[in-house]
Amino acid sequence: MTDYKLLAQQIKVLAEDEPNFLPVLSNASALLYENMEDLNWAGFYLMDKGSLLLGPFQGKVACIRIELGKGVCGTAAGNDETQLVKNVHEFAGHIACDSASNSEIVVPIHKDGKVVAVLDIDSPSLSRFTEEDKTGLEGFVKALEEVVDFSGISFE
Numbered sequence: 001m002t003d004y005k006l007l008a009q010q011i012k013v014l015a016e017d018e019p020n021f022l023p024v025l026s027n028a029s030a031l032l033y034e035n036m037e038d039l040n041w042a043g044f045y046l047m048d049k050g051s052l053l054l055g056p057f058q059g060k061v062a063c064i065r066i067e068l069g070k071g072v073c074g075t076a077a078g079n080d081e082t083q084l085v086k087n088v089h090e091f092a093g094h095i096a097c098d099s100a101s102n103s104e105i106v107v108p109i110h111k112d113g114k115v116v117a118v119l120d121i122d123s124p125s126l127s128r129f130t131e132e133d134k135t136g137l138e139g140f141v142k143a144l145e146e147v148v149d150f151s152g153i154s155f156e
Contacts, residue, residue, distance in 0.1 A: 002036050004136030008143035015147035021046075024148050025117075026056040032121065032140070033058035036133075040100055041122040045073050046153070047115060052077055055117065063097040071095035076106035077115050084134050086127040103128040107141045111150045119144075 010031060015024045025044045033042040043057020045066060052066040052073055068078040070093055076083040083106045085091050091104075101122040109117040119141055123129065 002133070002136060004140050007031050007035060008140050011140070011143055012147050019147055019149040021148050021150050021153070022056065024144070028119075028140075028144060029056050029058045032119075036121070038123050038125050038128055039121060040124050041097075041120070044109075044117050044119055045077075046117045047077070052118065057120075059122070060100070061097070063095055066095060072104045072106050073118050073120050076108055077118050080108050080115050082107045082134055082138060084129050084131070086129070088122075100124045102126045105129040105133060105137060107134075107137050109141050109148075110145055116150055 011024065011028050014027045018024070029043045033039055036042070039059065041057060041059035041062065043059065043062065044055035045052035046055045051068060054062055054064045066074045068074050072083045072085055072088065072091060075093075083104070085104045088101055088104050101124060103123045103126055105121050107119045108115045109119060119137065121129070121137070
């Protein structure tokens with residue numbers, strides 16, 4: 001079982017000296033990728049010009065831009081709601097950036113009450129993510145929201 005509380009504490013410490021979104025999200029993707037089992041992708045998409053733009057990640061190559069309401073990431077951002085998908089092939093409108101992905105979880109990230117990014121994690125296994133993962137990752141995202149400095153970039 002992944003210790004999400006420890007990961008949240010670690011990301012807070014890593015952001016103490018430099019809260020800029022780029023290094024913090026880079027370290028966050030590495031923390032998750034190294035500490036969660038059975039993943040093939042862990043990273044972030046950032047709001048940019050009304051859609052999601054690829055941000056820091058660990059894993060296989062990824063789609064560069066995702067429209068709101070499209071795929072699991074676009075649905076999570078557009079609806080401002082965590083998406084836990086046990087089988088991405090049964091998700092209407094799934095975007096297959098990596099054909100090896102079979103399950104996915106996406107958590108919206110906020111600044112000033114608006115979605116500014118999403119955390120996206122993929123697995124090659126079906127039903128990889130549980131309600132415990134959802135709760136833990138939502139807590140990890142809350143820690144990110146407390147420490148990440150998103151100023152200096154436009155989310156319009």
